[in-house]
Structure formats: C-alpha cells, structure tokens
Amino acid sequence: xxxxxxxxxxxxxxxxxxxQSAEQTQAEILxxxxxxxxxxxxxxxxxxxxxxxxxxxxxxxxxxxxxxEGLMEALEKRATSALTEEVGRLLLSGRGxxxxxxxxxxxxxxxxxxxxxxxxxxxxWVLRDPSADHEEAGKITARVVELIRVRLExxxxxxxxxxxxxxxxxxxxRLAVLAMFGDALIGSQLAQVATPQKNAESERFRAWLGxxxxxxxxxxxxxxxxxxxGSKAD
Amino acid sequence: xxxxxxxxxxxxxxxxxxxQSAEQTQAEILxxxxxxxxxxxxxxxxxxxxxxxxxxxxxxxxxxxxxxEGLMEALEKRATSALTEEVGRLLLSGRGxxxxxxxxxxxxxxxxxxxxxxxxxxxxWVLRDPSADHEEAGKITARVVELIRVRLExxxxxxxxxxxxxxxxxxxxRLAVLAMFGDALIGSQLAQVATPQKNAESERFRAWLGxxxxxxxxxxxxxxxxxxxGSKAD
DNA sequence: GTATCTACTTACAGTATTGTCAGTTCGGAA
DNA sequence: TTCCGAACTGACAATACTGTAAGTAGATAC
Numbered sequence: 147x148x149x150x151x152x153x154x155x156x157x158x159x160x161x162x163x164x165x166q167s168a169e170q171t172q173a174e175i176l177x178x179x180x181x182x183x184x185x186x187x188x189x190x191x192x193x194x195x196x197x198x199x200x201x202x203x204x205x206x207x208x209x210x211x212x213x214x215e216g217l218m219e220a221l222e223k224r225a226t227s228a229l230t231e232e233v234g235r236l237l238l239s240g241r242g243x244x245x246x247x248x249x250x251x252x253x254x255x256x257x258x259x260x261x262x263x264x265x266x267x268x269x270x271w272v273l274r275d276p277s278a279d280h281e282e283a284g285k286i287t288a289r290v291v292e293l294i295r296v297r298l299e300x301x302x303x304x305x306x307x308x309x310x311x312x313x314x315x316x317x318x319x320r321l322a323v324l325a326m327f328g329d330a331l332i333g334s335q336l337a338q339v340a341t342p343q344k345n346a347e348s349e350r351f352r353a354w355l356g357x358x359x360x361x362x363x364x365x366x367x368x369x370x371x372x373x374x375x376g377s378k379a380d
Numbered sequence: 381x382x383x384x385x386x387x388x389x390x391x392x393x394x395x396x397x398x399x400q401s402a403e404q405t406q407a408e409i410l411x412x413x414x415x416x417x418x419x420x421x422x423x424x425x426x427x428x429x430x431x432x433x434x435x436x437x438x439x440x441x442x443x444x445x446x447x448x449e450g451l452m453e454a455l456e457k458r459a460t461s462a463l464t465e466e467v468g469r470l471l472l473s474g475r476g477x478x479x480x481x482x483x484x485x486x487x488x489x490x491x492x493x494x495x496x497x498x499x500x501x502x503x504x505w506v507l508r509d510p511s512a513d514h515e516e517a518g519k520i521t522a523r524v525v526e527l528i529r530v531r532l533e534x535x536x537x538x539x540x541x542x543x544x545x546x547x548x549x550x551x552x553x554r555l556a557v558l559a560m561f562g563d564a565l566i567g568s569q570l571a572q573v574a575t576p577q578k579n580a581e582s583e584r585f586r587a588w589l590g591x592x593x594x595x596x597x598x599x600x601x602x603x604x605x606x607x608x609x610g611s612k613a614d
Numbered sequence: 615g616t617a618t619c620t621a622c623t624t625a626c627a628g629t630a631t632t633g634t635c636a637g638t639t640c641g642g643a644a
Numbered sequence: 645t646t647c648c649g650a651a652c653t654g655a656c657a658a659t660a661c662t663g664t665a666a667g668t669a670g671a672t673a674c
C-alpha cells in the first residue's frame with residue numbers, strides 16, 4: 147500500500163511553515179487576531195480562522211498561548227500597553243494636554259480606540275465579565291489627570307484665572323475617554339444621514355469635543371453639583 | 381417494564397409547565413435573556429440556560445422566536461422601543477431638555493443604559509456586526525436634536541443670546557449619548573479608587589455632565605472647527 | 615362533542631470549536 | 645557530531661450548542 151504517511155508532512159512539504167522565532171509567530175498571531183476582532187467581533191475570533199490567516203495550524207496557537215483565553219489576555223495586554231506607552235510619551239513630551247485643538251492626546255486615544263480596535267477589545271472584555279477589573283485604565287486616567295493638573299497650575303501663573311479642581315479635571319478626562327470609546331463603537335450609528343461620510347462627521351465631532359474640553363478646562367468651569375455639603379435629597 | 385414513557389410527560393407531570401399565553405411566556409423569556417445578558421455577556425446567552433431560568437425546555441424558545449437570532453432581535457427591539465417611548469414622553473412633556481440639572485432626559489437615558497442593560501445589548505450587537513445599522517438610534521437622536529433646537533429658540537426670545545446651530549446641538553446630544561453609553565460599559569473601570577463607592581461617583585459624574593452640557597448649550601458656544609462659518613477661533 | 619390550533623415536551627441529529635496527542639523537523643548547545 | 649528543546653503538524657477526542665422531529669395536552673371554534 148502506498149498510502150501517504152499521514153502522521154506528518156514530509157520534510158520539504160510546502161504546507162509546512164518554515165520555522166520562525168516564537169516572538170515572530172506570536173506577533174503574527176496577535177495581529178491576525180486583532181484584525182479578526184476588529185472586523186467581525188468576538189464570534190469571529192476562532193482559532194482555526196486565525197490560524198488560517200497566519201498560515202499555520204491551529205494547535206500552533208495553543209502551543210504559543212496555552213489556550214484561547216491566553217490568546218485573549220495577550221491581545222488585551224498588548225493593546226493596553228501600547229496605548230499606555232503612547233499616552234505616556236505624549237504627556238512627557240509636554241504636548242497634547244492644553245493644546246489649542248484639543249491636543250494630539252485626544253487624537254491618539256481616538257486612534258487607538260478606532261483603528262487599534264481597542265474599543266472593541268475592551269468592550270468585548272467588559273461584556274464577557276462585568277466584574278473584571280481593568281486596572282490599567284484607571285492608572286492611565288489617573289496619570290493623565292495629574293499631569294493636566296500640574297500643567298494647568300503652571301499655566302495659571304502665566305495667564306491668570308483659577309485652575310479647576312482635581313475632580314473637575316478627572317471628570318473632564320473621563321468624559322473625553324468615554325466619548326472616544328463610545329464613538330469608536332457606536333459613533334457611526336449616531337451620525338445623521340445628512341452628512342455623506344460618516345467618518346468625516348466623526349472626525350469633526352472629535353475636533354469639536356477637543357475644543358469644548360479645552361475651553362472648559364481653560365476657564366468656563368462648570369460648578370460641580372452640590373458638593374458634599376448638606377446634600378439635599380433630590 | 382415500568383420505565384416512564386419518555387415520549388412525553390404524563391398529563392399531570394409536575395415537570396410540565398401549565399400552559400400560558402404566548403405573550404406571557406415570551407415576556408418571561410425576554411426578561412430572563414436580558415438578565416443573562418446583563419450579568420454574563422453574550423456568551424452566557426444560551427438557549428438552555430434561559431430555558432432553565434424560565435422553567436421551560438429550550439425548544440419552546442425556538443418555538444416562540446424561531447431561532448436564537450430571532451430572540452436577540454426581539455430583545456433589542458423591546459429595549460429600544462422602551463427607550464424611544466420614554467424619551468418621547470419626556471420630550472413631549474416639555475421637561476428635561478434645558479433643565480438646570482441636565483434634566484431627567486439624561487437620567488432616563490442613563491438608566492436605560494445601565495439598569496435596562498441597553499448599553500450592553502447595543503455593544504454586543506455592534507460588536508457582532510460592525511456594519512449593522514441601528515437606525516433606531518439615529519432616529520431618536522435626530523428627534524431629540526430637533527426638539528432641543530425648537531426649545532432653545534423659544535428660550536432665546538425670553539432670555540436673549542444667540543441659539544447654537546443645529547450641528548452644535550447635534551454634537552452636544554451625541555456627546556451626551558456617548559458618555560452615557562460609555563459610562564454604562566466602562567464607567568466603573570475609570571472611577572478612581574479614591575472614592576469608595578464607584579456607583580456614587582458615576583451619579584456625580586452624570587450630574588456634572590448635565591450641567592456642563594446645559595451651560596454649553598445655554599451660552600458658551602464652542603466654535604466649531606473651521607467650516608463655512610468664518611467664526612474666529614477662540 | 616369533535617376538530618383544530620398551538621403551547622410545550624423529549625429525543626436526537628448536525629455541526630462547530632477547543633483542546634490533546636503523538637510525531638516530525640529544525641536550531642542551538644554540549 | 646550528538647542531543648535536546650521547541651516550533652509545528654495532522655488526526656482525533658470531548659464537549660457544547662442550535663435546531664428539528666414527533667408526539668402530548670390544553671384551549672378555543674364549530
């Protein structure tokens with residue numbers, strides 16, 4: 147019987163992928179997974195599909211990441227750390243916080259949320275396990291808030307005016323993040339049909355938001371709802 | 381052979397659910413599905429689990445909704461139409477738009493997003509199929525925008541000041557919706573650990589946002605990014 | 615009272631997907 | 645060179661979920 151040995155492909159079988167470094171393959175897998183997630187949602191995140199995209203067999207993914215769950219964690223870790231790095235760099239470079247147009251900071255977060263697929267990833271993550279703590283997010287925002295506070299205090303010396311409180315800043319940052327996050331997910335759904343390109347409207351919205359937030363932080367401080375003073379039950 | 385006839389339960393079998401009206405059963409199924417979705421995410425939305433919650437067999441769900449997909453659609457339809465009704469009622473009642481505290485409108489949307497699980501439902505929906513059009517959302521927001529515009533023009537006659545453009549209002553409404561949506565999904569992740577109750581912080585944020593938006597619409601109009609309006613940037 | 619419609623059930627088919635296993639090849643270390 | 649670990653593979657096991665089929669029973673119409 148001349149049956150071909152099914153146990154393994156012959157040595158120079160073209161189907162067999164030339165051996166790569168673990169890093170290389172893992173990166174390719176994560177890239178493909180990210181693309182799948184961005185396009186089709188969590189349901190489209192099947193090991194066999196990802197494997198086909200990369201050109202490997204699906205057990206190879208399990209070999210590298212242990213389990214599907216492990217792959218997801220790696221995916222999330224990579225996405226958040228990339229964002230953290232970029233935000234950190236922007237903050238330290240001194241640009242982007244109180245910039246005229248709302249700053250590259252908003253842009254970079256928006257881009258990570260949209261093109262980077264971070265919004266979809268985070269949404270999926272939160273949907274799956276509402277109680278899961280995503281402590282990275284809290285850390286980043288806290289850091290941004292602190293940086294902005296310092297920056298605004300410096301600015302105050304130059305321009306005068308009273309700087310907003312830390313809670314004011316925190317809420318403003320929170321609003322920015324929520325808006326970018328929400329926009330990435332459902333922005334296109336909210337766009338009015340009037341405008342032909344929904345994408346353009348999204349960009350325009352982002353610019354508008356940048357100005358609104360900057361203006362707000364700059365001077366027009368919205369008074370916080372009755373402080374911890376005798377809170378009248380509404 | 382004393383084995384019970386497996387073909388169907390005997391007439392007074394306690395396992396057999398007493399016959400209900402279709403509406404009743406469908407409502408119970410939708411309730412259970414909504415609870416599952418809110419707690420555990422889309423992965424937890426399995427027919428067998430839902431059936432067990434209600435106390436029926438899973439083919440009964442298929443009998444009522446045709447397919448799992450049909451169930452999801454019904455779930456979404458119910459959620460959005462509930463929101464649409466409430467928003468419509470609030471708008472027609474004349475309250476909630478330019479109210480001092482941001483209005484019951486923000487509250488009601490926020491509640492639907494949070495407790496109603498609308499945010500999770502929509503997020504799941506969008507994640508699954510990014511290209512799916514959720515036209516209901518566009519309709520509602522367009523309606524809100526128009527109502528606010530009229531309201532503000534009336535107010536202008538009384539208080540003076542120039543009313544914001546329609547795009548201004550649209551962006552503001554969009555911001556409000558995005559914030560509520562995002563807050564329902566990841567608000568708790570962004571809350572600073574400083575505050576003990578994250579829920580309280582979320583409410584406080586909502587109130588603050590209401591004031592910010594109201595103040596913005598009222599007078600401090602942020603100039604839109606350069607467009608045909610030759611408005612001088614700040 | 616009979617017929618019919620439909621709410622509801624058990625049993626099962628079909629299928630898809632994750633994870634395991636044993637084996638092959640390659641690169642680097644001893 | 646020899647040997648070992650790891651990248652990689654095809655085949656398969658295990659599981660789980662949706663959907664179908666066929667049958668029972670209660671309600672309503674006639």
